Amino acid sequence: LLQDEDGNTLSDEAISAEANTFMFAGHDTTASALAWLLYNLAHHPHHQERCRQEVRELLKGKAKEEIEWEDLSHLPFITMCIKESLRLHPPVTAVSRCCTEDIALRDGHVLPKGVICLLSIYGTHHNPDVWPDPQVYNPLRFSPEKSEGRSPLAFVPFSAGPR
Secondary structure (H helix, E strand, O other), X not given: OOOOOOOOOOOHHHHHHHHHHHXXXXXXXXXXXXXXXXXXXXXXXXXXXXXXXXXXXXXXXXXXXXXXXXXXXXXXXXXXXXXXXXXXXXXXXXXXXXXXXXXXXOOOOEXXXXXXXXXXXXXXXXXXXXXXXXXXXXXXXXXHHHHOOOOHHHOXXXXXXXX
């Protein structure tokens, strides 16, 4: 029964496509991200122990009922571990975008308006010009001092920009 501002409704095919997107974007990507995080921590026990210590520090003296959503922002090393897992194993490996205007590249080439580009998130996250030793799991690459000056588009595990 839902309609857009012009009174158009979604076809059964469009509804199915939206449901598939919700399932993939909301569940599969989360499951993949968590599985790779656990895998990486299992293979790097020193990082796992540091995460454990960070949680113990945060929870020291607190009852389970006292834990707040905001407490998650006080887990910087765990956040770095999550980001590094997402960099190595992005749940979304590539996305496509349609150029809404001509885009001049550094080498002088121009991507014309209307062209659909395939962007490799996996390739971006493994680019040795941006990420030294790109195959190595190193959460410290996301420390504030190492992140300074890095383009925000160097790390886009779930894509970026207008859809």
